[in-house]
Amino acid sequence: GMVAAYTPLPVIGVPVQSKSLQGLDSLLSIVQMPPGVPVATVAIGGARNAGLLAVQMLAIADAALLERIVAYKAEIAAQSRAKNDARFSTDG
Secondary structure, X not given: OHHHHHOOOOOEEOOOOOOOOOOHHHHHHHHOXXXXXXXXXXXXXXXXXXXXXXXXXXXXXXXXXXXXXXXXXXHHHHHHHHHHHHHOOOOO
């Protein structure tokens, strides 16, 4: 979160897992920034989602990147549906 105080660029905070509070301390230190210091925050240990959020931000100005992120999200949605179908299949 502190990086956001020193840059005009978007900052994405990724809370890290800790032993004492399972990452809650890290999460709170990122989301409790003062007015005027915004930080986009993802889940504890959510580095993958932070990367995807950054790509989505960049895709605003890059049509090719937008196509790739749309295709990627469609792919993971299809994988999720396939897992769900396999889990609830009546064949077993």
